[in-house]
Amino acid sequence: MKKIRKIFIVLLFLSLFLLASSVSANSTNIEDNSDLKEDCCSQVSEEGDLSGNPASECYEKSLDDNQTVTSDKIIKEDNKSSVKSTDNDFGLNDSGKQLVKNHLADNSKKQGINLDSLNAWLQKINSTIERKIFDDIMPMSVDLDPSHDIIISVGYAEGSMVIDYPRNTMIGEDLDLRVNFYPHNNFTDGYVIFKINDVTLKDNKKFSGSSNPLKVPIVNNTAMTTIRIDNSLKNAHTLTAIYQGTSNITTKRMSIPIRIRPRSASINVTTSKKMVKQGERITLTANIHDNKSDKLLSSTDEYVFFKVNGLTLKDSHNETLKIKVINGIATTNYTIPLGLAGITDSKTFTVKNHTITACYVNKNYNMAKNNNIFQVTRSTISIDITNVTINSKCRLSLNATIRDYLGNNVLGPNKFIIKINGISIKNGSNPIYYYSENGVLNINNIQIPHLKNYSSVELVTQDRLAYFSQRNITTKININNESNNVKVIINNKTYNIQVENTPTGSEFLKLLPQTFRMKELNANEKYVYINTSLTANPLSPGKINRGDVMLYQSDCIVLFYKTFDTSYSYTPIGHIENLDNLDSSDMNITFDRY
DSSP states (O other), X not given: OHHHHHHHHHHHHHHHHHHHHHHXXXXXXXXXXXXXXXXXXXXXXXXXXXXXXXXXXXXXXXXXXXXXXXXXXXXXXXXOOOOOOOTTOXXXXXXXXXXXXXXXXXXXXXXXXXXXXXXXXXXXXHHHOSSXXXXXXXXXXXXXXXXXXXXXXXXXXXXEEEEEOOSOOBTTSEEEEEEEEESGGGOSSOEEEEEXXXXXXXTTSSSSSOSSBOOEEEETTEEEEEEEOOGGGTTOOEEEEEEEOOSSSOOEEEEEEOOOBOBOEEEEEEESOSEEETTOEEEEEEEEEESSSSSOOOOTTOEEEEEETTEEOBOTTSSBOOBOOBTTEEEEEEEOOTTOOSBSOTTTOOBOOEEEEEEEEOTTBOOEEEEEEEEEEOBOOEEEEEEEEEETTSEEEEEEEEEOTTSOBOOSEEEEEEEETTXXXXXXXXXXXXXXXXXXXXXXXXXXXXXXXXXXXXXXXXXXXXXXXXXXXXXXXXXXXXXXXXXXXXXXXXXXXXXXXXXXXXXXXXXXXXXXXXXXXXXXXXEEEOSSOOOOOOBOOSEEOTTEEEEETTTEEEEEOSOEEOOOOBEEEXXXXXXXXXXXXXXXXXXXXX
């Protein structure tokens, strides 16, 4: 066993001898397993002193994850507490002054230093610690103590300067800028200047507003100053410390990455009522709290904006409605839109949740948002039926208005069935559906069953997402047994016109017989203004057909002799069958009953 130990010690010192030879040859190499083409100096931005003189050498170097130490350089970690190590790994001891190999059990195998394990552990450190790792030329010694621990003692290089990585980098907090110097007895004079993103910290402890740099003295081997972080530093990425040297120690410069974090806030949105009605006004309230402090760090442009179901609330100029924050609270009034759904579907009748979102905007904070819900009660509706007419040919016409609980016309389409004497109008065995639009239903001259007596007309509409179902019945029926067949005489030729079974058509029939002097317009129509007003229920047909006779406004009768698209609205009077094309001149046109 003693013989084996001697062999082991010989091999150990042989390895150290080879390492020392490398030192004496002044060979300091870094092997790059990924074909690194730049040396460590090229990876560091160098500047001269404040007078503009360039730095004469590189004072810091970074050890990348894929580099291996092979010379008299050894890694150190600046001011970081010991990192726990596992068996066969190297760990830190005494605040970065020693690298210690764990106890080798009973060391029965007389193991030596495994440099591969050392390199792997250094790589692991470099990929997991928060701070930058720097390497300097340092003296070191290797000892094998009686417990078989292998201890590598590491000293600091002459004139080392290390930036203490800032612990608190949040907007609105104090930022300690600190530089430590090693060995301690060398740094008694000079001062340090700090820069962020190459902008010098001024003597007012800001980065603007003065032309004089802040010169931080060295006290107890440390240069330190404290500044308040504001929003102007939000894009900071590099912290630089420059030691203005003395006659004994040259200027040194070191940079580390830095990231300024915005503050974090919580926001809670509430509504004055959870269950609301269409058209009702409620209050939206947002309460904002700083997650670290009991007071918000205000800014001149802070505000809260709200969304309902993902749509941002707008002001009168159709811009985002920005609510001012007062003592951490923002409130606004919101009117529930008419026709807003109360259920998700008409089968399960599941109550629909509407999402209200509040977002807090402040340049000192990450945006904070919070959601809440409200629900809407469906509106009851009423159906008002008027102008029910059935003519001699069993054709029905009527008008109906559908209103919500506030008396407003309902929005969107309603689906109806019509019952005559309690029997639904059908096509074979299937009911026929009729649709209103925005609370208006106009039925014009539809065919109904021939009955000896018409006693009632009923309208029935089904449930909608925003409205309850409803029905209404009327017994006020105008039975018109007069014929609506009218003849039209144009240029001595007679045509047939079927007049609509509507109040407008009935009023038109009462004007007959009548010969109008009708004027030409647009090479597609003839028109005449009459001395009385007829009932008008204008609709946009979208398309005019040759032979259509329409009421424009309430006192203008128009006869169209060409087919074309239109955006105008008219009330139908009737249609002339097989009308010839007319010439574009004013002419006399006669309307008369058969």
